[in-house]
Amino acid sequence: MEFGTAEYQERIRKTKAKMTEKGIEVLLITDPANMNYLSGYDAWSFYVHQMLVIIDDEDQPLWIGRAQDANGAKLTTWLFHENIFPYPDDYVQSTTKHPMDYVAEILEQIGQEKRSIGVEMENYYFTAKCYERLQKGLPNSTFKDASLLVNWVRLIKSDKEIKMMKRAAKIAELSMMKGIELIDVGIRECDVAAEIFHTQIKGTNEFGGDYPAIVPLLPSGERTSTPHLTWTDDTYETGDIVTLELAGCYKRYHSPLARTVSIGKPAEKVQTLSDIVVEGLNNCLSMIKPGIACEEIEETFRKTIAKIGATKESRLGYAMGLNYPPDWGEHTASIRKGDKTILQPNMTFHLIPGIWLDQYGFEASESIVITENGCETLASLPRELFIKDGFVKIIS
Amino acid sequence: MEFGTAEYQERIRKTKAKMTEKGIEVLLITDPANMNYLSGYDAWSFYVHQMLVIIDDEDQPLWIGRAQDANGAKLTTWLFHENIFPYPDDYVQSTTKHPMDYVAEILEQIGQEKRSIGVEMENYYFTAKCYERLQKGLPNSTFKDASLLVNWVRLIKSDKEIKMMKRAAKIAELSMMKGIELIDVGIRECDVAAEIFHTQIKGTNEFGGDYPAIVPLLPSGERTSTPHLTWTDDTYETGDIVTLELAGCYKRYHSPLARTVSIGKPAEKVQTLSDIVVEGLNNCLSMIKPGIACEEIEETFRKTIAKIGATKESRLGYAMGLNYPPDWGEHTASIRKGDKTILQPNMTFHLIPGIWLDQYGFEASESIVITENGCETLASLPRELFIKDGFVKIIS
Missing domain, CATH: 3.40.350.10 (Creatinase/prolidase N-terminal domain)
Incomplete structure (x- = not known):
């Protein structure tokens, strides 16, 4: 217990x-x-x-x-x-x-x-x-x-629950870093997924990990046009984009996180999409505080990405925390147009402004807790498109 | 596809x-x-x-x-x-x-x-x-x-499906061996689970693994009195029994497997339970063939364990194969009293004669395919209580 x-x-x-x-x-x-x-x-x-x-x-x-x-x-x-x-x-x-x-x-x-x-x-x-x-x-x-x-x-967590979600966030950080580190030309998707799982379950020396309610999602290439595909045993190629969504889990409490990796220099359109999504996400993180409604966050994001003519039809985030498969979302408040839920301290959300186009997609997300005056991300990891050099490694 | x-x-x-x-x-x-x-x-x-x-x-x-x-x-x-x-x-x-x-x-x-x-x-x-x-x-x-x-x-698989389940079985074998190898005094349960996940998802050099519909279940000590508890971050102690149920999964096709490990010499009652359950399982594997009913398998098991006065109230097995969380079972034929389903070639079952008593339990299972003349186990691993020496290792 x-x-x-x-x-x-x-x-x-x-x-x-x-x-x-x-x-x-x-x-x-x-x-x-x-x-x-x-x-x-x-x-x-x-x-x-x-x-x-x-x-x-x-x-x-x-x-x-x-x-x-x-x-x-x-x-x-x-x-x-x-x-x-x-x-x-x-x-x-x-x-x-x-x-x-x-x-x-x-x-x-x-x-x-x-x-x-x-x-x-x-x-x-x-x-x-x-x-x-x-x-x-x-x-x-x-x-x-x-x-x-x-x-x-x-919806509103106790301080003890927030502490558990911060442990989950530590595991999410480690798992994401492991994935970003390993994704490269010639590596099999399943081998990256295996190392991510290992990190998720091992946790840290202080505390072990629990199984997240959703497995790591890491489509690559054309498969990034949709968010929910899992891995294959194919190898990555130069030019692939990989979207990575995963969670750390500690005693059934989750902290999800998404990032995107480009193997080799990204096409300009991908970098442009990445920049505006990250800007939108940062703008949201700056304005989130108790007293505003969920839909106001979506509006901030929508207005930011409109600058380059981009749109996002799907919701921007949702309440999350304790959960079991098949979903870590709580199915209550959503960050989208029409959701009037008023933010209060110790609510926790996964803010995931993913955009999936017909040939590629981009994701960067944060799990956040509403604080007395604003919000805090549970994990700490740069918000950017991670770029691998994309050169074929010669094994000596 | x-x-x-x-x-x-x-x-x-x-x-x-x-x-x-x-x-x-x-x-x-x-x-x-x-x-x-x-x-x-x-x-x-x-x-x-x-x-x-x-x-x-x-x-x-x-x-x-x-x-x-x-x-x-x-x-x-x-x-x-x-x-x-x-x-x-x-x-x-x-x-x-x-x-x-x-x-x-x-x-x-x-x-x-x-x-x-x-x-x-x-x-x-x-x-x-x-x-x-x-x-x-x-x-x-x-x-x-x-x-x-x-x-x-x-219920009846194509030959191609059976081939995929044999790949899943190879992964199950490797994952089970990894778990048995690692379980020992002073090791954290989550670290064993992490290595099992790693093996399940990495698969082999020829083919990668997919996520099983159920996470590895590996209760230890008193927690073996029930089959569906997951791991903790506690360490194993001398005298612990660990029941391990997991599956290999290849492109959504499963092959589950269960074994039990004793850390240190098992109590006589545990060894006796193990011996009779394995004998019962072996007797079932010898008599299974096309044309018999599911309930006849259960009868064979029941009569075997009755020799030492043991009983099993829960079903002995079920059809399985392609699946998604939360279950790899197909929810059709069950190996239990009253199930009149007649076995036919290329049906596949998980035969899991686990027994859970109030203080401890024992599991040993096989995934099988019905052949023209009998049945074949999908994986190949000794059916026995695996015993670790239980000595505290001195790290030099």
């Missing part, structure tokens, strides 16, 4: 306040990051159904999950063991039984079957089938959409 | 045959493994909504996804570019718009709005909200549950 029981209880208190606002009496948490946030639960068991149940008038949540994972819940959470409810293995990926049938039975047994139940409708780990089976199993319950309810509680 | 267009078309043909059987005219594929299987699409973009649409009387699927990922679809699939439908970025994680609204509009535009539509109800990437929005957007459609429809097509 990474936080004291008092911090978990405070999170539960904030969650219950939001439940009350929305008229939710029983909240079913299936997002693994939300489960971890409220209970400490940490395991790669989210590929089977599991949940945390928050009941408005109960002090502790219930954990419901697969029998073989129950010892994991005992080892990683602050819950009393009698609050851990394991379901038998024949519920796993069965064509006849579904774990939500078990959940419905438990809720009925503990007298919660006629209440107003909140479910995370828009979460990877709450499938359409989950909802169908729960509704069938609990015909006297009222269901409400509780998507992102806990995610919004997560 | 890893396979020729002919292989993708054959997969589409088989999928359409199953659609006809189930009365489905339009199939919406949201499982990233199924998307890859039918189109070649490969990117870490599944954290936003995306899908492949298979229409019974159209030759090619449609790809619908986020605008910035459309170039990725052009680069990695066999689809004509006019079949790629990008949705604007303001649909991403929005509180007002949902990508399924866009999907509904597209289906209406192309005259598919009054048809029988299959959806993957039990898939991580088809949330309860997705289904709600699709039903709202397509009030004249009939929806059918098409969960696992394509997964069942994937």
